[in-house]
Amino acid sequence: MAPAMALQVSLSPAELSYLRATLSQTPPIRLDHTKGPRDFRSMRAEFDVLPGANGSARIALEDGLEALVGVKAEVQRSQWQPAPGQQEKALSVAAGDVNMAEADGEDDARTKGHNTWIELSIDVPGFRDDDPLPVFLASMLHETLVADGQLKDKLYINRRFHWKLYIDVLLSPPLSYPLALLSMATHLALLTTRLPALKSEKDEDPLFDDDWAASLPLYPNSGRDGRAVVDKPPVIVVALAVGDNIIFDPCKEELAVADAVLAVACTSSSSSSKGVQIVGMRTIDPPSHLTPPGIPNSMNSATGGTAPASSADALTQRELLASSGVWTPPRGGMKRALLGQVSKMVSEDGGIGEEVITALESIELG
């Protein structure tokens, strides 16, 4: 659920109703009428802004929402890992969903990393550390980062040591829903993260090259065999549904009238040949649920109507007036077909997911 307090918009029921009507047109007219349903709001991004961090990025939206991400890596001693024979047992307990048969030896890479090797914290000025907003956002992001299992496996050094990644995010007080922005900034920061090059071998205490120029990117652009490796960190795309329309990267006013909000985490990986792979999907409780409903004339005694006698009565009346144009907060739920459509739009070849990932990658080049 999204914490509502910060995202509360102050629009009247009439305004909400108007907004919803325009968004549900075909084609929809967005608040920023120059943008289509698939268009993202314009933003500024730069990377390597924190010289002392292993990787860093900063993305600012035009409305002033801004995220600064720093990635720091630290060598940590791994907990005792049981010998290969016992490994599957321990891991199936730890990771829960790892298939026992799969974990058996051959696919070692899948089983090397551990979720706790990545720590993510979000700092928002004016919020306490344990406020729901930063905690919720952090856990969403963390969940996405570990979902594909690639990142944590990259942190494996040897059986006794691993990198621990500290991802620290500084977020300006949110003016709109910040999840997508955070995710993109984190993505960019991870993309530019470099780790010192390892000099020691096997299970020795790790020893690193002291030349920073020799350090290796966490996500290399090209693999050793020359083939382009498309491994990229996951990124979250936020989509909303209004009626049958699907709109990506909504602003906060648009969120206020959404029927449903989806956060889709996707990543491009070498296993999927084209498009992107969806690694997670979450519905987000849209702030529209908390908007005050409009009072139709028929229920307003001031305009000649009769006020409903009980709340049950009021509900029934509203049900009947649902499509009359008077603002009623949506009651949630999403059609299966819409869900399928969103995931298709994100994951298809040349879809939103690929667009976002290539766009973020080209920042690095440009």
Place this chain on the structure above:
Amino acid sequence: MEYFSLKRSNAVDGGNFSLSSKVYVRSTKSGKVQKIVRELYLRQDIPCSSNLCRACLQIAPTDYSNKVAPFVLSDTPAGSKNFPSGQYLAPDTNAFLTGMDLFEVESAFHDVIVLQTVLEEVKNRSLPLYHRLIALTKNEGKRFYVFFNEFRQETHVQRAVGETINDRNDRAVRKAVQWYNQHIAAAVATRSKKSQRIPSVVMISDDRDNLKKSKAEGIPALTLSEFVSGLDNADELLDMISAAQERREVRTGKAEMFYPEYYSTSKMMTGVKAGTMHQGIFNVSPYNYLEGSVHVPAFDKSLLVLGRENSNRAVSGDVVVVEVLPKDQWKAPSTKIIEEETLNKNDNPEAEDGENVSSERERRALQEEVKRVHGQNAEGRPQPTARVVGIIKRNWRQYVGHIDRDSVRSSSKTSRQQQVVFLVPMDKRIPKIRLRTRQAGELLGQRVLATIDAWERDSRYPFGHFVRSLGELESKGAETEALLLEWDVQYRPFPKTVLDCLPAEGHDWKVPADLQNPGWRGRKDLRDLLVCSIDPPGCVDIDDALHARKLPNGNFEVGVHIADVSHFVKPNNAMDKEASQRGTTVYLVDKRIDMLPMLLGTDLCSLKPYVERYAFSVLWEITSDADIVSANFTKSVIRSREAFSYEQAQIRIDDAAQQDDLTNGMRTLMMLSKKLRQKRMDAGALNLASPEVKIQTESETSDPVDVQTKKALDTNSLVEEFMLLANISVAGKNYEAFPQTALLRRHAAPPKTNFEELSNQLKVKKGLELRTDSSKALADSLDLCIDSKEPFFNTLVRIMATRCMMSAEYFCSGTQAYPEFRHYGLASEIYTHFTSPIRRYADLEAHRQLAAAIDYESLDPSLHSKSKLEGVCKNINVRHRNAQMAGRASIEYYVGQALKGKDIVEEGFVMKIFSNGFVVFVPRFGIESLIRLRDLETPEPEAEFDAENYVLNVRGGVGRDVELFQKVQVRITDEKEESTGKRKVRLSLV
């Protein structure tokens, strides 16, 4: 929306960037790996420091007195064939690494620009070389200037993408040299329109790539040897270039490896942490150069490292990592004397083909060892052996030795042909060093200083280079310098910065007459006390003086007054630093190497008689039973009434006719000291013995005339007792005031295993029991070790027991638990050194701490820091030991000189037995020497060694048994030892 970036932009400075950064990865000891970004602020006011340049004089930064640091480089630098109009040298890193000894030569290499890039690279590659380079830059005569090229805008070089650090640094060097050349040319041009002599700035590098590039860029550059060849005494100088570099180029194709490769650092670190490998200092047995031992923290006893292959190029003193060998390769320590020169006489230093790590003879010697071990019983149980798998830190220093005559091909003095010869180091534990030299003929018969440069896997002996010649073998100057170098004693005269710290009045300094003078603040006026000093005859640095007087209540007031050195040596000035480095004064037979400049040591601090001196006094009230009622510490002013020698004092005390107060005071001291001593003995203090001899020298030439064993008088122990008492009192006071940072001295109880051998020997040979459970038990059982027929036997046992002890050490109180403070030998709970601040740095530190403890002055921060004090302790412990060793070596040399040409028969005692020789100790001269079986008769007689009973049954013409503790008559002659070139006494059985 106004967009701003968080990144710094260079556009601000108009493209002329004044800010740069340096990024690297730092791995900390605790295993953390950090990315470090250092910002560099580039500036334009770093001067070129050439006296030719006026522009730099304008811009150079000024110090607090508004003065520019004087420019270093000469305006008329020396020229050479290639650069007739003069040159400034700008050596690359490799030039310093291979030719540091060259740069230190006084006659050449002036006007050198040390680039910051180079300086930092040298620091990374070799810390000792870095320190030498820094010392050079401080030497005004050499005109070395450190140019901070990395900070100067014009010479700063950004690392290009994909460029290695090495290439970048080379480029930085070239860039700096190029800039210098342009700069100097411009400076000369502004000086006079007619351009006359424009000195070139010449890069010196052995890096081919760098030379090639500089040629392409038109930068003057030479290799080190090219440059040296153009100098006057090129032959001698060329010998001083390190061999390491050359060899790498000469021998490329050859693949035969004699030694196993070292493990990677990370592998060793992991192994050491996991406990499968061990780190320790590699020590070679002085009796057997093939047997090394490594003491590692994991085990009580040292691990043995046998044979060349296992010691794998480790040189005595290196910090190594070892791996324990499988049990079937364990061996007992050697009972055989193996010396390098007897086995490898015929090695040819030039030939490297067909060389084996263990020559045939070496291998045979090892086999015999193994055989012997296998026929062993429980006594000589095989001990764990280990092999060296890597070296953490080389502790190579400069070694003194002489050229092996047999290794010289042509000894003609005129031949300038380069040849490879062996240098046989004086220290038997160091392997022969291969030297490449063009002056072999001249070096024969000289004491030579050389260093080791490298020891590659494909070379049986390390390669090194010549540093300098100390002079003729056996000449006093050369031998004295040799032993100072061998024991790392700093003997150069005090630099000017140190002498600047002395009081301006010099010898005219006096205790101020005016009691209001700040010097009197907090000082007690003790000038009316009848103080006197008792020291060895001829002593000039008088640390301590004493007095005693009766108090009205029947008790005695006893005072120990110590020279107040801390008044003159303030913490952290140049003099203090020098003293802390020297650590102690070193006494040789004919020479004293002072810790503090003469003015202080022998005059201003020295408690000379009849003059007023500042002192630090410890005053006790003591009952007539020698119980201490109270102790008081104060800074004071005293006037010593007399300076006695031990003998004079003894005579005066014994002379009943002397009834003056001073003599009576001394009698009181004598009476109390005897009681104190008895108490100490009752508490379990050890009375140990070490062979001490005195050498009488002719006063003019200081040639040795006679050797005597030292006599101990009662007055010796009088002074000793009160010094001990003062030290103990001060230790208690300092510890109370600074429980974490008091500088103390401890003597650890020796581990039981140390005495195992001696107590077994005593049991088997004499039926005596040595109890070692406490110092008291040991002292008592040592008293019982008497042979009624042989009065010296007891002393002999004490000498041997002393060698089983741990050595006492300085430490900082915070690093040990209180029970560990104990001084085993003195049976005191706590102890420090306080009474000889003129000749020991530890005492000086104790003075400072005591002064702070009594609120006389505040404590310097350096004495508050545990880590700093630990560093000080570590250094003075080493210095202390080296000073003792140097002193002993000096005595040994003089004993040899005194016995030169003599032939004496003396009695001696067998101290140690090997299967092919034994060690005899001669009390009369305090010498011990090895007698090998082959010295007894040629051919070497057969012998049967009974290790259990310590008997060596010599057959053949000699036909006698030699057993431990046996009294034997030996003939003492002198000989020049072939291996070390030392004149040594030679013993033979009569």
